Amino acid sequence: MALLDWMIDATGPMVRGDGVRLRPPRASDYSAWSRLREGSRDYLQPWEPAWPEDDLTKAAFKRRLSIYAREMELGNAWPFFVFSEDGETLFGAVTLSNVRRGVAETGTIGYWIGRPHAGRGVATAAVRTLVRYAFDRLELHRLEAACLPTNAGSRRVLEKSGFRQEGYARAYLKINGEWADHLLFGLVEDEVDRGGRTSS
Numbered sequence: 708m709a710l711l712d713w714m715i716d717a718t719g720p721m722v723r724g725d726g727v728r729l730r731p732p733r734a735s736d737y738s739a740w741s742r743l744r745e746g747s748r749d750y751l752q753p754w755e756p757a758w759p760e761d762d763l764t765k766a767a768f769k770r771r772l773s774i775y776a777r778e779m780e781l782g783n784a785w786p787f788f789v790f791s792e793d794g795e796t797l798f799g800a801v802t803l804s805n806v807r808r809g810v811a812e813t814g815t816i817g818y819w820i821g822r823p824h825a826g827r828g829v830a831t832a833a834v835r836t837l838v839r840y841a842f843d844r845l846e847l848h849r850l851e852a853a854c855l856p857t858n859a860g861s862r863r864v865l866e867k868s869g870f871r872q873e874g875y876a877r878a879y880l881k882i883n884g885e886w887a888d889h890l891l892f893g894l895v896e897d898e899v900d901r902g903g904r905t906s907s
Contacts, residue, residue, distance in 0.1 A: 719779055720844070722787065724836025727829060728794050729787035729801065732775060736788060737768045739797040743821040750822040754858055757884045782806060785845070789820070789833040798824045801833040803841055803850075812848035814841055818864070825860070834868040842896045849896065853879060853889040862890065870894045 719731040732740070741763045744751070752758065761767045778784035784804040790797055799820035806814040816837060820830045841847045852870055854861040866872075870892035879889035 720785075720840070722836055722840045723792070724839070725832045726792050727798070727832045727836055728790045728792055729833065729836055729840075730790070730794075731779065731786055732772060732788050732800075734769070734772060736797065737765055740768065740788070741765075743797055743799070743823075747822040750825070751819055752883055754855060754861065754882065755819065756881060778804070782808075785837075785840070787833075787837065789818075789829065796824075797821075798829045799833070801830075801837050803837055803845075806845070806847070812846070814845075814847055814850055816841075816850055816852045818861075830861075830864045831867045834864055838868060838894065838899065842899060847896065850894045852892045852894075854892070855882065855887055856890055865892045868894070869899060 722729040745763055748758075759767065775784070775786045778786070783806050784802060785806075786802045786804075787800065788797055789799045789801055799818065801816065801818040803814045803816055816834060818830055818834060820833075838850060841850055850870075852865050853876070854865065856875075871894070872890055873893045874891040876889050876891055878886040879891075880887060
């Protein structure tokens with residue numbers, strides 16, 4: 708994995724990884740985001756919470772940005788859009804949420820990649836990049852993630868990023884309008900070496 712590079716701009720950190728660039732969403736991203744989401748709707752909906760009717764509107768995107776800004780300010784979540792290395796092409800998003808400090812020092816990772824970019828290792832690169840950021844910069848101790856048992860692609864992303872399956876949760880999250888069982892995964896900071904690879 709490429710050496711990570713952190714930079715701060717007006718909208719938050721920019722994180723570079725192996726062929727990807729992560730940064731918080733901006734208002735100027737709306738057009739690229741809405742096109743990618745709309746073009747990937749059938750591909751993404753089976754794995755996500757039901758989309759509100761206005762989900763792809765500019766007003767909904769502005770509300771989303773306000774929530775993101777508040778969550779980052781409070782240190783509760785770090786939402787990133789995933790771009791190509793040159794920052795020109797939007798691939799999807801990866802988010803660190805539910806950050807708990809104190810005795811936990813834990814957060815939850817979630818991600819999506821648009822249909823045109825799926826199957827090319829982008830999700831794995833984005834998750835690995837966010838893992839390094841969470842452990843090195845945010846100094847978390849543990850990361851968690853979950854996926855539907857039928858989502859083989861998402862499971863591979865987590866396993867390739869060093870996560871280990873730790874459990875099975877019944878009716879864990881409401882996905883596409885129905886409560887769904889999930890596989891639960893975890894990754895502890897000392898399982899990742901300083902070069903960005905997971906320990907065997």
